[in-house]
Amino acid sequence: MTATPSVRPLGPRLLVDVAAADSWLVIELHGELDIATVPAVVEQAETAIAMAGAPRLALDLSRVSFCDSSAINAFIRLWKRLRGAGGELALLRPHRRVATVLRRTGLDRVLRICEALPA
Numbered sequence: 001m002t003a004t005p006s007v008r009p010l011g012p013r014l015l016v017d018v019a020a021a022d023s024w025l026v027i028e029l030h031g032e033l034d035i036a037t038v039p040a041v042v043e044q045a046e047t048a049i050a051m052a053g054a055p056r057l058a059l060d061l062s063r064v065s066f067c068d069s070s071a072i073n074a075f076i077r078l079w080k081r082l083r084g085a086g087g088e089l090a091l092l093r094p095h096r097r098v099a100t101v102l103r104r105t106g107l108d109r110v111l112r113i114c115e116a117l118p119a
Contacts, residue, residue, distance in 0.1 A: 013037055016044060024090070024117050025052060028060040033071035033098075042074050046081070055087050058117055062093035067101050079111055090114055 014031035025048050029041065049055055057078065061067075079089045090112045094102060102108045112118065 014041070016041065018044070018048070021058075021117055024056045024058045026058045026060055026092070026117070028063070030063040032066040033064055033074075034066060034068045035070045038070045038074045042078065045078055049078075049081060049085065049087065052087075053085065055082070056090070057082055057087065058090040058092050060092040061098050062095060064095050064098050067098045072101065072105055072107065075107065075111060088112070088118075090118055092117065 014029065014033070014037040016030070017026075017028040019026050019028070027041070027045060027048070031037070033041065045057060045059075048057065059075075059078075075089075075091065082089045091102070091114075093115055094113060099108075099113075102111070102113060
């Protein structure tokens with residue numbers, strides 16, 4: 001990544017690192033995405049979207065151990081918001097539990113899920 005991440009806790013079960021990499025803003029999530037933690041993640045992502053205009057936003061899910069329906073809803077809302085603004089959303093390296101949820105909901109056929117930042 002090209003910038004030093006700014007690590008901050010979003011409650012007792014989630015840490016967030018934010019950094020710029022190439023033309024992407026990368027939000028690395030560490031912990032659980034649930035009804036208690038998702039609002040803060042969405043707020044942080046929405047702030048980044050507003051500041052950057054039409055950014056390319058990547059959520060690194062490799063260290064997310066749990067993901068409930070509120071997180072799925074947030075992924076969809078962020079994807080729609082970014083797409084409407086001419087931006088992109090990528091979900092990076094989802095933990096196998098999260099990847100299973102994405103597959104079962106069919107979001108793996110709609111959202112960009114990848115192992116590395118797209119070029």
